[in-house]
Amino acid sequence: MTVATADVEDLRAAVEADGAIAFDGLHLERGDEGYVLETPDGDWCGLDEAALRDALETIGEYVTNWRYWQETVGGEGTARRAFLRWCERAPIADGELEDAAGSGDHPHVPDDGETLSVPARYELLRDGLDREWGEICVTARLVESDAGEEPAGERVYDLWHVDDADTDLAALEVYDDPRDAREIATYDADDRYRPLKTAPTLVSGWAFTGLSGGELVETIEFFYPATIANWHRELRGELDVDHWLETAERQSGIYDVIDELPREAVDWMAEACCVDSQCLRRREWQYEEGGELDPDGGDGPFPCREPCSLVVAAARKWTVLESEEERTYELELTTSELNQLTELIDAVAEGRTDEIREADVYDGANRYRARYLRAKRFDEDDSLAAREVDE
Amino acid sequence: MQALVIAAHGSHLNPDASDPTYAHADAVRETGAFDEVREAFWKEEPHFREVIRTLESDEVFVVPLFISEGYFTEQVIPRELRLEEWDPDLWDSDGTDASQVTLEATDVDKTIHYCGPTGTHDAMTDVIVQRAESVTDDPDVGEGVGLAVVGHGTERNENSAKAIEYHTERIRERDRFDEAKALFMDEEPEVDDVTDYFESDDVVVVPLFVADGYHTQEDIPEDMDLTENYRLGWDVPAEVDGHRIWYAGAVGTEELMAEVILERAADAGADVGDARDVIQDAATTAGPDGDRGPNPGAEAGD
Numbered sequence: 001m002t003v004a005t006a007d008v009e010d011l012r013a014a015v016e017a018d019g020a021i022a023f024d025g026l027h028l029e030r031g032d033e034g035y036v037l038e039t040p041d042g043d044w045c046g047l048d049e050a051a052l053r054d055a056l057e058t059i060g061e062y063v064t065n066w067r068y069w070q071e072t073v074g075g076e077g078t079a080r081r082a083f084l085r086w087c088e089r090a091p092i093a094d095g096e097l098e099d100a101a102g103s104g105d106h107p108h109v110p111d112d113g114e115t116l117s118v119p120a121r122y123e124l125l126r127d128g129l130d131r132e133w134g135e136i137c138v139t140a141r142l143v144e145s146d147a148g149e150e151p152a153g154e155r156v157y158d159l160w161h162v163d164d165a166d167t168d169l170a171a172l173e174v175y176d177d178p179r180d181a182r183e184i185a186t187y188d189a190d191d192r193y194r195p196l197k198t199a200p201t202l203v204s205g206w207a208f209t210g211l212s213g214g215e216l217v218e219t220i221e222f223f224y225p226a227t228i229a230n231w232h233r234e235l236r237g238e239l240d241v242d243h244w245l246e247t248a249e250r251q252s253g254i255y256d257v258i259d260e261l262p263r264e265a266v267d268w269m270a271e272a273c274c275v276d277s278q279c280l281r282r283r284e285w286q287y288e289e290g291g292e293l294d295p296d297g298g299d300g301p302f303p304c305r306e307p308c309s310l311v312v313a314a315a316r317k318w319t320v321l322e323s324e325e326e327r328t329y330e331l332e333l334t335t336s337e338l339n340q341l342t343e344l345i346d347a348v349a350e351g352r353t354d355e356i357r358e359a360d361v362y363d364g365a366n367r368y369r370a371r372y373l374r375a376k377r378f379d380e381d382d383s384l385a386a387r388e389v390d391e
Numbered sequence: 392m393q394a395l396v397i398a399a400h401g402s403h404l405n406p407d408a409s410d411p412t413y414a415h416a417d418a419v420r421e422t423g424a425f426d427e428v429r430e431a432f433w434k435e436e437p438h439f440r441e442v443i444r445t446l447e448s449d450e451v452f453v454v455p456l457f458i459s460e461g462y463f464t465e466q467v468i469p470r471e472l473r474l475e476e477w478d479p480d481l482w483d484s485d486g487t488d489a490s491q492v493t494l495e496a497t498d499v500d501k502t503i504h505y506c507g508p509t510g511t512h513d514a515m516t517d518v519i520v521q522r523a524e525s526v527t528d529d530p531d532v533g534e535g536v537g538l539a540v541v542g543h544g545t546e547r548n549e550n551s552a553k554a555i556e557y558h559t560e561r562i563r564e565r566d567r568f569d570e571a572k573a574l575f576m577d578e579e580p581e582v583d584d585v586t587d588y589f590e591s592d593d594v595v596v597v598p599l600f601v602a603d604g605y606h607t608q609e610d611i612p613e614d615m616d617l618t619e620n621y622r623l624g625w626d627v628p629a630e631v632d633g634h635r636i637w638y639a640g641a642v643g644t645e646e647l648m649a650e651v652i653l654e655r656a657a658d659a660g661a662d663v664g665d666a667r668d669v670i671q672d673a674a675t676t677a678g679p680d681g682d683r684g685p686n687p688g689a690e691a692g693d
Contacts, residue, residue, distance in 0.1 A: 077448050179413075224439075225437035229441065229445045250470065307436065313403060313434075
């Protein structure tokens with residue numbers, strides 16, 4: 001990889017300004033007897049300007065890596081920069097090279113949390129380095145060296161649905177404007193509205209290619225709003241969690257009532273809404289500080305720091321429903337019909353009704369079975385013929 | 392760096408509710424006036440609660456895409472943005488005067504300029520007039536024509552009607568239309584009886600709503616007898632009781648709304664350069680055949 005004159009000049013200017021550079025394994029400083037240069041693979045000292053240039057030529061990847069992160073990406077301390085570094089398995093905080101693994105000679109598939117050295121990253125970036133962000137696969141890759149305008153070491157990013165990882169690009173709808181993600185994220189595969197962006201129902205069949213780092217983050221922001229910001233906070237141990245009671249007590253207007261939802265009903269609500277099958281976020285909020293909810297928060301990749309607006313809206317309904325007194329009813333059912341009610345509730349709760357085949361009358365939630373039950377057991381008011389039992 | 396946040400209601404049920412927010416945000420994005428432009432919602436994502444933390448800019452201008460001062464602009468948005476020093480008195484408004492207040496959001500180290508809603512800005516009057524021009528396809532519309540500005544109206548919030556009456560009065564003062572009236576869905580004078588309130592043969596009806604939805608595309612057209620069933624659509628203009636009613640749909644979908652958003656941010660100190668001119672040029676030259684012109688009635692209910 002050829003090192004551009006401009007990169008060398010920028011490096012020298014940075015050394016002049018800061019006294020020394022230490023970045024992703026590249027150390028450069030100006031000593032009394034010339035420049036001192038060091039990487040994990042070698043070191044030089046007493047370099048004059050010409051010797052420094054020659055030495056930098058031999059470690060071009062470190063130089064272009066420095067240029068990409070310091071000049072193109074910038075934004076030190078930002079979630080955007082941290083996310084882009086995560087994308088290529090760079091140590092997220094600059095200078096944390098001691099954790100980085102991989103020699104570069106034989107790049108291996110790294111473990112999920114593993115970070116890589118500059119040569120190891122470059123080796124993988126040439127073919128494209130994949131990471132998964134929810135249902136999205138992000139590929140970071142080096143721009144082809146003969147692409148022309150872009151400086152050496154420039155990265156671009158592609159993304160598509162994880163289900164499309166093995167699909168030929170020609171079979172996908174290809175986009176390059178981050179805003180197109182909004183339309184894709186709005187409807188599920190059945191063309192129904194997705195009010196919850198982190199529902200695990202993102203459609204496949206699309207790809208964004210050749211995005212800059214800024215565009216990648218913008219695209220992710222449209223697919224999964226605020227996930228990068230909260231992930232970054234969690235990473236730094238700064239995730240601010242608002243538990244159920246804080247959130248509920250803050251509400252006003254028609255949602256003012258939700259802090260009256262009984263304690264155990266909050267458990268049922270979390271079990272209904274805030275599980276992996278319904279949302280890619282991992283629930284970090286509890287009933288209150290020190291008061292954990294029974295259901296597990298899930299394994300979702302994005303931290304959920306407070307009940308979302310869907311949960312708040314649903315909680316209002318449940319608060320009203322839970323304010324009703326329980327009563328005892330009597331109704332005539334066969335044992336199989338009682339079991340069928342269970343199957344119906346379960347099928348709806350799991351969103352399984354569309355999968356039940358028309359002729360599968362062995363499934364209690366089959367449409368004809370449900371229609372038969374209705375025909376047999378509903379009264380003239382179109383409801384179950386049940387009698388309230390006096391206590 | 393400066394960022395613009397357009398704060399809107401959004402919907403859990405209707406995917407079109409956020410369309411105007413996205414359209415105006417995109418129009419502002421294309422001017423390049425802000426380093427970052429972000430949509431934020433009460434019922435969609437990013438939620439008001441999370442939006443500020445997604446920005447890198449130190450200066451954030453929050454413009455509520457709401458019609459009137461009231462519950463959302465005075466309680467919900469500032470609370471959800473964690474503007475703890477917020478107090479409605481800081482706006483020093485009697486219902487239509489809110490401009491901006493500068494505060495800190497407690498979860499981020501940023502300066503938040505919390506602006507008054509788009510609906511009460513003086514520039515909104517121009518958007519209503521522009522709407523009349525685009526729905527009639529007549530840049531000189533006015534002579535021999537009555538203009539009805541329609542609001543929801545509610546007994547719960549007196550400011551809701553104030554915004555409607557404010558713009559109606561400003562339009563009346565311009566003496567451009569033969570008549571200008573404020574009408575409401577839920578209070579007198581009611582939009583149902585629109586023809587009773589006008590002598591002009593032609594009446595342009597502009598609902599002061601942010602987005603097209605149930606009220607603007609179902610309720611109001613049926614209440615005005617433009618159509619028996621909103622699903623069948625309606626003509627523009629439609630004949631009702633000897634009047635020709637030019638029904639425009641929600642004014643919030645008008646392209647010029649993006650300029651009102653910029654005006655709000657500029658009033659709060661944002662450097663918007665010539666972005667307002669860019670938007671105005673685009674909005675006034677696009678006309679009804681432009682990409683984002685008003686929806687013809689035939690499409691109503693789609």
